[in-house]
Amino acid sequence: AQKVTQAQTEISVVEKEDVTLDCVYETRDTTYYLFWYKQPPSGELVFLIRRNSFDEQNEISGRYSWNFQKSTSSFNFTITASQVVDSAVYFCALSEPNAGGTSYGKLTFGQGTILTVHP
């Protein structure tokens, strides 16, 4: 069975600090996708990034960057120069096929990391 572990339950930083959110996953599939979602205090889930298992290039989007390492089964997320608006719960998720392998849609989520950025 697939599993996603976000070992950091809560992180607290001061504005402008860099912060890295860890995500470790387990899967027996050779083809899979990894996702990060943000859940701000308002409660909705906001998609941040999707990465497939064959693409190990790191990605940068503004202050956000992602480091995917298949060798350690990790997909870590770094926020550079954090801001108060980054305060949210962040979820890492892994996509797997259904039992018959005919569809992909089940997301296995980690427990989430609560990030608080203080002014």
Next chain:
Amino acid sequence: NAGVTQTPKFQVLKTGQSMTLQCAQDMNHEYMSWYRQDPGMGLRLIHYSVGAGITDQGEVPNGYNVSRSTTEDFPLRLLSAAPSQTSVYFCASKINRGQETQYFGPGTRLLVL
């Protein structure tokens, strides 16, 4: 596009009552799904549908029914609510049954007394 919409936003039920959580999307997405979010457990898949007339169970289907009569709508039914079903429910959709990104609705907060 309104994206994925869910109603109601918040609901209080008594044990044994029934209700339907509504989910609709206007993006012509084939794939729709329901998740529940509980503290410290992330989100878990309840049911999903790969198209109109086709539904299947996810990880935690007990106590919930679904149907998909149209592409746009995917309601989740609680036939006899239990306190263990107190949770936040999210509906999601994506284009088809492949590996595309799922987009989530705003959620429904349900309290069962």
